[in-house]
Amino acid sequence: MKAVVYQKPYAVKVSQVDDPGIQHPNDVIVRVTSTAICGSDLHMYEGRTAAEPGIVFGHENMGVIEETGPGVVSLKVGDRVVMPFNVACGFCKNCMAGNTGFCLTVNPGFAGGAYGYVAMGPYEGGQAERLRVPFADFNCLKLPHGEQFETDFVLLADIFPTGYHGCELAEVSPGESVAVYGAGPVGLMAAYSALLRGASKVFVVDRVPERLAKAEQIGAIPIDFSQGDPTEQIREQTGGDGTDKGIDSVGYQAKSQDAEHEVPAAVLNALVETVRATGMIGVPGLYVPSDPGAPNEAASHGQLLFSIGKFFEKGLRMGTGQCNVKKYNRQLRDLIIAGRAKPSFVVSHELPLEQAPMAYEKFDKRIEGYTKVVLHPALAA
Ligand SMILES: NC(=O)c1ccc[n+]([C@@H]2O[C@H](COP(=O)([O-])OP(=O)(O)OC[C@H]3O[C@@H](n4cnc5c(N)ncnc54)[C@H](O)[C@@H]3O)[C@@H](O)[C@H]2O)c1
Numbered sequence: 001m002k003a004v005v006y007q008k009p010y011a012v013k014v015s016q017v018d019d020p021g022i023q024h025p026n027d028v029i030v031r032v033t034s035t036a037i038c039g040s041d042l043h044m045y046e047g048r049t050a051a052e053p054g055i056v057f058g059h060e061n062m063g064v065i066e067e068t069g070p071g072v073v074s075l076k077v078g079d080r081v082v083m084p085f086n087v088a089c090g091f092c093k094n095c096m097a098g099n100t101g102f103c104l105t106v107n108p109g110f111a112g113g114a115y116g117y118v119a120m121g122p123y124e125g126g127q128a129e130r131l132r133v134p135f136a137d138f139n140c141l142k143l144p145h146g147e148q149f150e151t152d153f154v155l156l157a158d159i160f161p162t163g164y165h166g167c168e169l170a171e172v173s174p175g176e177s178v179a180v181y182g183a184g185p186v187g188l189m190a191a192y193s194a195l196l197r198g199a200s201k202v203f204v205v206d207r208v209p210e211r212l213a214k215a216e217q218i219g220a221i222p223i224d225f226s227q228g229d230p231t232e233q234i235r236e237q238t239g240g241d242g243t244d245k246g247i248d249s250v251g252y253q254a255k256s257q258d259a260e261h262e263v264p265a266a267v268l269n270a271l272v273e274t275v276r277a278t279g280m281i282g283v284p285g286l287y288v289p290s291d292p293g294a295p296n297e298a299a300s301h302g303q304l305l306f307s308i309g310k311f312f313e314k315g316l317r318m319g320t321g322q323c324n325v326k327k328y329n330r331q332l333r334d335l336i337i338a339g340r341a342k343p344s345f346v347v348s349h350e351l352p353l354e355q356a357p358m359a360y361e362k363f364d365k366r367i368e369g370y371t372k373v374v375l376h377p378a379l380a381a
């Protein structure tokens, strides 16, 4: 089958690889109909991880079940399903508590597994024609048959739940004001989720015009950080108080105001300034324990200059980590089906698998409006 295979920094290729097969009685094989490229894929694409050439990318996958293992009980051939990017068992201590992003079974020695991701276990990615799904009864979320809502449903694999998770971590409640840093797919979904949860005012900070335009389109207030300190811009619009809550949807690759440098703690420290005393900060944006591409020695060990003094003084609280997609994907699916949520506004491009190399390049440069790319393996090249 065809698959998107990592070659070397800034190079992926669509190559022939072996078809996946059933390895365990609770596996299914899914014919992939949609698979999205994620900001998280870019960490590997840019060569900032230990990802080895040959890895098949793709953790945001949906499709139709083609084959079921003999132990599968709730799924059948022909079912349309979307899989959380987390691979999880459903029965370990963390899964039992709903923390499926930190499964203790699927990736020995590490809490958490994912498809097509370095250090996240032996699970091939789904930017391919087919995908093996382990613990399938637990990991597949069933969808209505047909083709309706395809580009909405594929976002249930990661970014819609992840944006929502940012709001959960920050405990966003009705009537509150929220500052979201980053208008990438995750930030846009965080802002969208905050509005769904009844936030009164949502600011979205970025410097990419098309992305800020999407934020405005959903009813958020765009803040262009290339035009001046975003914390001051937000304070001015909140009577000097700052927001009730904040969400970091950028992570350690945060850029300086002129976008010339990486300042890994820039967004965390901006949030300490932006959020009012006793507020909360949710951090779905990624921070890593080691980063060969970091701008300094401490940061290369995941140690950043965080304003802990101010954070403490203000009595702020913070929640972090991978999204437990399974915790939210069912409810978010039902919002889509009911017509109450349409996350696909974030999708800028739908392309055949063959165009993945070009799509990675443009998405990585954040140019030509490449906000979110969905690949359809069945689309003619
Ligand atoms: N926690 C999870 O489970 C989870 C899941 C998916 C993605 N992520 C992470 O979330 C982050 C965002 O993902 P994405 O797909 O939206 O990525 P992205 O790279 O497309 O978006 C990041 C955005 O941040 C903006 N930005 C850079 N510096 C900034 C600054 N100083 N202030 C404000 N904005 C700034 C960029 O212009 C860009 O638009 C990544 O770190 C990704 O790895 C986490």
Ligand SMILES: [Zn+2]
Residues within 6 Å of the ligand: 037, 038, 039, 040, 041, 059, 060, 085, 158, 159
């Ligand atoms: Zn993702």
Ligand SMILES: [Zn+2]
Residues within 6 Å of the ligand: 088, 089, 090, 091, 092, 093, 094, 095, 096, 102, 103, 104, 105, 106
């Ligand atoms: Zn588990």
